[in-house]
Amino acid sequence: MTASSPMADVCIVVEGCYPFISGGVSSWIDWLIRNQPGTSFSVVAIVADERPREIRYEMPANLLDFQVLALAPRVRKPGLRQPDIDPERLAGLMFRVLREGDLAAFDGLLSLVAEPVCSRPFPRFGAPQPPLYSDLTASRVAWHAIVTCYERIAPHSAFSDFFWAWRNLAGSLLAVSTARIPPARTYHAISTGYAGLFAVRAARTTGRTAAITEHGIYTNERRIDLVMADWITDTIDSGLSGRDGRTDVRRFWIDAFESFARIAYDGAHRITTLYGANQSFQRALGAREDKLSVIPNGIELKKFAAIVPQRSGRRPTVALIGRVVPIKDIEAYVASAAIVRRAIPDVQILVIGPTDEDEDYHALCRRRVAELGLEDTVTFTGKVNIIDYLPRIDVLVLTSISEAQPLVLLEAGAAGIPCVTTDVGSCREIIEGAADEHPNLGPGGRVAPAMDADAIGAGIVELMTNEALRLACGENLRRRVELYFTSEISAARYARLYHDLVA
Structure with missing residues (x-):
C-alpha cells in the first residue's frame, strides 16, 4: 500500500481475465463497475507472469486504481544473505x-x-x-x-x-501473500483460487470485509483442466478400484486448489453465485449457509430493442459466440456442423469471437474444419461487434463443457434468438425455466449433453427446419430474459451487497 493510493469503496480481485481478455467474465466486470456509478472501485488483476499485456477495455471513470499481480514475479538470484x-x-x-x-x-x-x-x-x-x-x-x-x-x-x-x-503452487501462494494491498472498504474476488486468497488476505490484514462471487466453480474448472493436462506425468498406478491412498502430483494440484477454496470460503463474509445449483459445490468445501446467496446475471435490454431480424436475402445461419478455447469445446461445434450441413446444405456456421487466446487450439479447430470438408460452411470471424451479427442469426449454439450463467444465452434471448446449449451450469434453467417458474413460459431452445456432437447437431437441425418452433422458442426466451435477467435487477442486488459489506 502506498500513500498515494486512493481509498476505493470496492476492490475487485480477478484472475486471468479483465482487462486483458475480451468477453465473458471480463465483460461482466466492466458492466458491474459501470452500473455502480456512485461506487468507486480499484482492481487487482492476477496474471501468470510479468510480461506486458494489452488492455482491452477503456477504464471506467469510477475505477480509481489498477494493479497487476504476477503469480511468477522475477526473482533475484540468491546470494549470501x-x-x-x-x-x-x-x-x-x-x-x-x-x-x-x-x-x-x-x-x-x-x-x-x-x-x-x-x-x-x-x-x-x-x-x-x-x-x-x-x-x-x-x-x-x-x-x-x-x-x-x-x-x-x-x-x-x-x-x-x-x-x-x-514451484508453481507455493510460489503463486507466496506472491499473493506478499503483494501490495490497495486500500478499499471491501474486497470482492470474482472466484476462489488466488483471487479469493488475495481478497481474504486483504480483508484480514486491513480489518475490512471480503466477498466472493463465483460464475463457474473455480475448483471444478481447475479439476477439468488438470485431469485433461498432458504435461502432468502420472507416476502412481492406483488400479481400477481407485482406492490407492497415495498422492501423485496431479492429485496434489487438485487438492491445493480445493484447499484454497476452503480458505476463501472460510475467510469471506459473503459468498454469491449466479444460480442455486452452484451452492452445493460451495457447501461441499465448507461454505457456511448464512454466507450464501444467489445473484443472477442481467443484461441491458435496450441494447437489443432495436434489433430487427433479417429473414431474407441470406443463407440459413447458425452461430457460436465465444472464445476459441478448449473449455468452449469448439471441436464439438465443428463436428455438429457436419450433421447440420447434411440436412441443410447451404447453411452458414459461424464461430464469432477472439481466436488469439489459444492459438494451438484455434489451429486444431481449423484442421477439424478442413478434415470434414467444411471450409465453405464454417467461418471464424474473430472479434467483431456482436450486435451487427445478431439480426442474421437463426439459432445460437453454446457447446461449453463448463459454464455458469452465460451472458451470451441471455443476449440471444433478448434478441429473440432460440438456443441449443449443452447441459452445463444454469443453461437448462435459462432455456427451460427454473423449477419455480410459474407459469412456465415454455422452452427457449434445446439442451444437449456436453461433448455430444450428435445431440447438439440434432437440436440445431430441429430448430432450423421448423420455423414455427424456432420462432416460438425465440419468443419464449425473450420473455424469460425480460422477466428475470435484466441489468437493472442484477445491479440493484450488487449495490445492496456492497452496502451491507461496508456498513
Missing part, C-alpha cells in the same frame, strides 16, 4: 495451507511473511525487514519447505515433478 526464518514453521504453515485449507494457517503464513527478520550470516548488517519474495522461494529455508512437504504429501511421486508443481 539468508533470511533468519524458522524452517519448520514455514514448512508446517505451507503444508496446512496447501493440503488442509486451514484459515488459521493462512493467517500464520501472512504473519510470517510480514515479520521483520535479520539475515544470516550477517545478522547485524542492516535493520530487520520482512522477507522478500525471493527469500521465501529461493533460499535454504524455502528448500527445506519443499523437501519436508514432499515427504509428507507425495513421497511416492517423482521429486522432480513435485518440485515443479510446488
Whole structure:
C-alpha cells in the first residue's frame, strides 16, 4: 500500500481475465463497475507472469486504481544473505495451507511473511525487514519447505515433478501473500483460487470485509483442466478400484486448489453465485449457509430493442459466440456442423469471437474444419461487434463443457434468438425455466449433453427446419430474459451487497 493510493469503496480481485481478455467474465466486470456509478472501485488483476499485456477495455471513470499481480514475479538470484526464518514453521504453515485449507494457517503464513527478520550470516548488517519474495522461494529455508512437504504429501511421486508443481503452487501462494494491498472498504474476488486468497488476505490484514462471487466453480474448472493436462506425468498406478491412498502430483494440484477454496470460503463474509445449483459445490468445501446467496446475471435490454431480424436475402445461419478455447469445446461445434450441413446444405456456421487466446487450439479447430470438408460452411470471424451479427442469426449454439450463467444465452434471448446449449451450469434453467417458474413460459431452445456432437447437431437441425418452433422458442426466451435477467435487477442486488459489506 502506498500513500498515494486512493481509498476505493470496492476492490475487485480477478484472475486471468479483465482487462486483458475480451468477453465473458471480463465483460461482466466492466458492466458491474459501470452500473455502480456512485461506487468507486480499484482492481487487482492476477496474471501468470510479468510480461506486458494489452488492455482491452477503456477504464471506467469510477475505477480509481489498477494493479497487476504476477503469480511468477522475477526473482533475484540468491546470494549470501539468508533470511533468519524458522524452517519448520514455514514448512508446517505451507503444508496446512496447501493440503488442509486451514484459515488459521493462512493467517500464520501472512504473519510470517510480514515479520521483520535479520539475515544470516550477517545478522547485524542492516535493520530487520520482512522477507522478500525471493527469500521465501529461493533460499535454504524455502528448500527445506519443499523437501519436508514432499515427504509428507507425495513421497511416492517423482521429486522432480513435485518440485515443479510446488514451484508453481507455493510460489503463486507466496506472491499473493506478499503483494501490495490497495486500500478499499471491501474486497470482492470474482472466484476462489488466488483471487479469493488475495481478497481474504486483504480483508484480514486491513480489518475490512471480503466477498466472493463465483460464475463457474473455480475448483471444478481447475479439476477439468488438470485431469485433461498432458504435461502432468502420472507416476502412481492406483488400479481400477481407485482406492490407492497415495498422492501423485496431479492429485496434489487438485487438492491445493480445493484447499484454497476452503480458505476463501472460510475467510469471506459473503459468498454469491449466479444460480442455486452452484451452492452445493460451495457447501461441499465448507461454505457456511448464512454466507450464501444467489445473484443472477442481467443484461441491458435496450441494447437489443432495436434489433430487427433479417429473414431474407441470406443463407440459413447458425452461430457460436465465444472464445476459441478448449473449455468452449469448439471441436464439438465443428463436428455438429457436419450433421447440420447434411440436412441443410447451404447453411452458414459461424464461430464469432477472439481466436488469439489459444492459438494451438484455434489451429486444431481449423484442421477439424478442413478434415470434414467444411471450409465453405464454417467461418471464424474473430472479434467483431456482436450486435451487427445478431439480426442474421437463426439459432445460437453454446457447446461449453463448463459454464455458469452465460451472458451470451441471455443476449440471444433478448434478441429473440432460440438456443441449443449443452447441459452445463444454469443453461437448462435459462432455456427451460427454473423449477419455480410459474407459469412456465415454455422452452427457449434445446439442451444437449456436453461433448455430444450428435445431440447438439440434432437440436440445431430441429430448430432450423421448423420455423414455427424456432420462432416460438425465440419468443419464449425473450420473455424469460425480460422477466428475470435484466441489468437493472442484477445491479440493484450488487449495490445492496456492497452496502451491507461496508456498513
